[in-house]
Amino acid sequence: MATRVFAEIGREELFRFFTLTPADVAFVDPGRGRGPADRLGLAVTLCTLPWLGFVPDEVAAAPRAAVVRLAERLGIDPEHIRSYGKRANTRTGHLRSVARYLGWRVPRPMELKELDEFLLARALEHDSPVLLFRLACEYLISARVIRPGPVTVVERVAHAREEARRETFDRLAHEFTDQRCADLDGLLVDDPAIGMTRLRWLATGLVEASPTAVKAEVTKLEFLRGLGAHTLDLSVLPAERRRFLATVGRRLTAQALQRREAERRYPILLTLLSQSATEALDEVVQLFDQAVSARESKAAHRMRDELAERGKAGEHYDDLLRLAGSLKFGHATASLLVGKLSASGRQNARNRDEADRSLFVVAGNQQYSLRHYSWLEPLRPRRER
Numbered sequence: 001m002a003t004r005v006f007a008e009i010g011r012e013e014l015f016r017f018f019t020l021t022p023a024d025v026a027f028v029d030p031g032r033g034r035g036p037a038d039r040l041g042l043a044v045t046l047c048t049l050p051w052l053g054f055v056p057d058e059v060a061a062a063p064r065a066a067v068v069r070l071a072e073r074l075g076i077d078p079e080h081i082r083s084y085g086k087r088a089n090t091r092t093g094h095l096r097s098v099a100r101y102l103g104w105r106v107p108r109p110m111e112l113k114e115l116d117e118f119l120l121a122r123a124l125e126h127d128s129p130v131l132l133f134r135l136a137c138e139y140l141i142s143a144r145v146i147r148p149g150p151v152t153v154v155e156r157v158a159h160a161r162e163e164a165r166r167e168t169f170d171r172l173a174h175e176f177t178d179q180r181c182a183d184l185d186g187l188l189v190d191d192p193a194i195g196m197t198r199l200r201w202l203a204t205g206l207v208e209a210s211p212t213a214v215k216a217e218v219t220k221l222e223f224l225r226g227l228g229a230h231t232l233d234l235s236v237l238p239a240e241r242r243r244f245l246a247t248v249g250r251r252l253t254a255q256a257l258q259r260r261e262a263e264r265r266y267p268i269l270l271t272l273l274s275q276s277a278t279e280a281l282d283e284v285v286q287l288f289d290q291a292v293s294a295r296e297s298k299a300a301h302r303m304r305d306e307l308a309e310r311g312k313a314g315e316h317y318d319d320l321l322r323l324a325g326s327l328k329f330g331h332a333t334a335s336l337l338v339g340k341l342s343a344s345g346r347q348n349a350r351n352r353d354e355a356d357r358s359l360f361v362v363a364g365n366q367q368y369s370l371r372h373y374s375w376l377e378p379l380r381p382r383r384e385r
Contacts (some may be wrong), residue, residue, distance in 0.1 A: 004056050004149065006048075009063045017051040018066045020073050027101055029074060036076040041084030042094045043070045049104060053141040055095055059085050095146075104144045111145045112156070119160035124167060125240040132157045168245070169263045171236040176266050183227050184269040188254040197254045198223070199269075202276045205283075214287045221280040229277035232270065245271040 009018075020028070020043065028034075028043045044062045047070065048055050060081050071078035085091045098104075105111060118139050122132055133153060140147045147153065187198045194201050202220065224230065234242055249257070249272030257265050 004054060005058070006056055006062055007052065009051075009066055013051060014063075014065055014069065018047045018069050020047075020070065025073065035080075036074075037080040037084045038090070038094075039074055040067070040071055040076055040078070040080050041091075042098070043074060044081065044084075045091075045094050046098050046101070049095075049098055049102060049146070050141070053137055053147040055091075055098075057085075057091065059091060099146060102144070104146055106146050107140075107148045107152075111143070112148075114143070115139065115145075115156060116160060119156055120163050120167070123157075123160040123164035125238050125244075127161060127164070127244055129154075129157050129161065132160065164241075165264060165267075168237060168241065168267045172234070172267055172270060175232065175270060180228075180270075181262075181266060184266055184273070187269060187273075188258050199249070199254050199257070199272075202272070203250045214284060217280055217283045217287060221277070221284055224273065224277040224280055227273060229273045230281075232274040232277075234271060234274050237271070242271045242275065246275040 024043075024046060028046065029039050034042070041059050044059050044067065045055050047066065048059075048062065062081070064078075067081050068078045071080070099106065107115075115136060119132060119136055122135050126132060126135075136153050136157060137147060187202075190197055191201070202224075237245075245268045249268045252268075257268065260268075
């Protein structure tokens with residue numbers, strides 16, 4: 001919650017938090033000493049604390065549906081809530097009674113220290129102040145600690161984020177040698193050889209699988225390995241922290257990073273360097289695989305055309321069936337078969353027949369029956385049918 005006011009309540013929350021057990025009713029209505037307004041206000045306080053983790057000062061501003069539900073359970077008029085809490089001491093006393101009854105604690109130094117430790121651990125994974133604020137509220141509810149004012153929580157979140165930055169630098173301090181720092185700063189300087197900073201160059205991705213693209217990624221990989229990026233061990237940082245810092249490094253410009261103090265700049269550049277090395281290697285493998293697949297697909301189309309032409313010409317129909325089977329069932333690649341056929345085309349008929357038959361031996365397809373290749377039957381010359 002961003003402020004100490006009531007939030008809108010859904011049907012699930014209404015039934016989950018604003019349902020009084022017999023013990024709750026006995027706590028709220030001991031039989032004497034409390035008027036209807038105090039009983040209803042105490043019931044709202046009792047149900048609101050587990051729901052929000054705190055109780056707003058304006059108890060009378062509780063959601064109407066919640067007040068009506070509690071009033072029906074207590075058998076009193078829901079309008080009595082308007083006259084509740086005229087005295088601050090009444091609200092404070094009721095909150096303390098409810099906290100004791102439910103086993104909740106007020107935030108003392110020990111509780112706040114535990115909150116700081118929790119936030120530091122989370123801040124090493126997530127740097128979003130909004131997310132950290134929400135996690136802090138959830139932690140206080142789970143620990144049954146009454147949430148302090150929003151300003152106090154915001155200050156704790158800011159402190160945790162600053163501590164996370166210091167902790168990050170301390171964990172990586174052994175990596176920041178003079179040479180390493182010089183290399184990292186070099187990423188932010190324009191390189192005439194590529195016409196941009198190395199930081200921007202590393203963040204530039206490729207969109208096609210071509211020999212040029214593979215070569216460009218290999219060049220990046222060689223550059224990163226020259227800086228020792230593949231030897232970096234950043235396991236001292238949580239994975240989420242590493243991803244966050246690398247994302248910041250890609251999002252910020254070189255000028256923005258240069259303006260940051262060393263304690264914040266170097267961890268960002270180091271994690272970016274390490275992650276870029278991993279991604280560059282993955283890109284090289286993926287692009288190479290795509291390039292080989294494209295070449296293989298082209299060879300397969302050529303192979304089918306060659307088979308069709310030879311089949312129509314009536315050349316060694318039975319052998320062509322075994323040749324097609326080798327391709328269809330993966331016992332030989334299209335590029336290998338195309339190479340064999342191209343070579344055999346430059347020989348005489350006798351040598352071509354021997355080359356084709358030697359290919360079938362390599363593919364290991366002599367044992368296949370012709371019935372496996374019925375899909376080629378339309379290509380069989382009429383004189384052989």
